[in-house]
Amino acid sequence: MTIDAANPIEQQKKQSIRRDAALEVTRLLPRPLLATLTVLLCALVLVPILYIFLASLNTDVGVASGEFWPSSFSLESYTKIWDSVGLAKAIGNSLIVSGATAIVSAIMAVGTAYVLVRFEFVGRLTVLRGLLGLQSIPGTLMLLPVFVLFSSAGTYLGVTVIGTLWGLFIAYLTFALPFSTWVMVTYLRGLPRELEEAARIDGASNLGILFRIIIPLSWPGIIVSAIFAFLLGWNDVLFASVFTRPDTHTAAVALQVFASAVEGGAIPVYSQLMAASLVCAVPVVVLYFMFQKYLVGGLTAGGVK
């Protein structure tokens, strides 16, 4: 290829043609098909989302009669939801339990993952395989024994666990820990060993390496594993529906109370349900999009919702 170096404009033009060509080369679909598919998929997602917004601004009667576009807009549902079922308290409970789960499981995951990735020992592969397998254990299988264990704690030890946030916290750790650890394992595998080796030559201990090298370098991984642990608690209905009392309800359970609440007439409080759904979804959506870059990678590594 001969490029006329004396003519910079010509050169630029050629480069831009080449860039376009490069784009053209990686193109997978003809333009019309690509546009159609994109629009269809976006509509599939966005139409229900738009509906939630509109319904939350509608009246209960309007939603019940199947209006898409509200005949009258009002923010009333957003003010009502706080009194009708104690949503604020429930969201507070969810934040406490999920936040605690996130912090504890992320801290434990770093240490465990560090040993699993960097040191050889008998049974290491079994542990790794177990971490992955444990994530797929059905929650319904664990629910009953955990319930019995917790109620035995009441019978034999005199400690009330069921109905408290502690019980929920321990149950969520059950599921969060294998997952967080696995996320950290995949993250630490990607870190170069050279820094650790240099530190070791300089006389750093294992713990020194963990605290001065591994942890500062793996913040993205730690954040991802913490967020997934948080979401696990936030999204759970199964355990929360059995292990909570009205005053320890989580947001997920409180939303179910809305669904069965009937106000005044015979019409369920649909509009409030939609408003409350949005409120429950907001923390999650904000977390995701703040850390989207890291989360997508961590997700494909862990592979579990």
Place this chain on the structure above:
Amino acid sequence: MASSVTEPRPSDSSPVARAAAGPGETTPPGKRRKGLSERNRPLWLLIPGGLLMTIVILVPLAMGIWMSLIDLDQYTLRRWVSAEFIGIKNYIEAAVSSDLLRSIWLSVSFAVISTAVTVPLGVAAAVVTQNAYRGRALVRSVFLIPYVLPSFVVASVWRTMLQPDGIVNVTLNNLGMDGGLWLNGPNSYWTLVWVEIWAAWPFIYLLALSGLQAVDHEVHEASALDGALWWNKLRYVIFPYLKGPVSLAFLLATLNHINNFTLPYVLFGAPAPSDVNVLPILVYVTSFQSFRFGLSAAMAVVSLILIAIPLFIYLRAVRLDVHEGGKK
């Protein structure tokens, strides 16, 4: 460990002994690294996590299996340690006189249909966002929304939309179609499948996207040079790259569908209509509404065995470790 023979024992690790070994003997770096880590492994770091996982996972798991073998109901629950051992009677009852077999069929068919539909959707989404264009970042974020929303929110919203006089039926009426009941009766099964598909396709999209990113630029160039038509290129050049990640996604998604409790529970409530009485709901209702804990534990164990098959395949296929080279 076999390699420990070559490790310097404490007695001869003195500088003199080292020097005597001479500079001619250099251990390969790999060996040395391993030796170093073997001498001083902070295995105690595994204790907190390991202990907690044992207490909260392995113990309940063992208890769950034990409970499936004893006669446990609301009267014996408080004294579960001394409940009567009845062997496999719970399993027999589950197989003969409960909805278990039907629920297994419902769960498996629901999971497979959902996955079978989400795979083409997810792959299509990955393919359309592969090339950069203005606004692609926005489209990618939109595609993530169903995934990001908590399941209980998704289910609440769809339940509202699918009420007999809700938005879906009104729209269908306007189009001249009769909607009917979605949350009860035979249609409820398809409601469950549809909502699961709506919520789950972005998962396949994400895994397919990671597969597409593994396609080298040279591959695109080569197929462009050959003048491959877009369909042939997709079919013969790009899809083979996706085979690995997508089959992994297929397994994982099926497992997740079978285990999904939230969606049917919030959509239909418990006890669910018989057409959507999937395994997790059946187990839940049997223990916490009928209080037949032993029977329910037996059903839960059966569902564990059911998912063990795809889980086993998945565990064989996934890359566990850096050292396991071509196992991916």
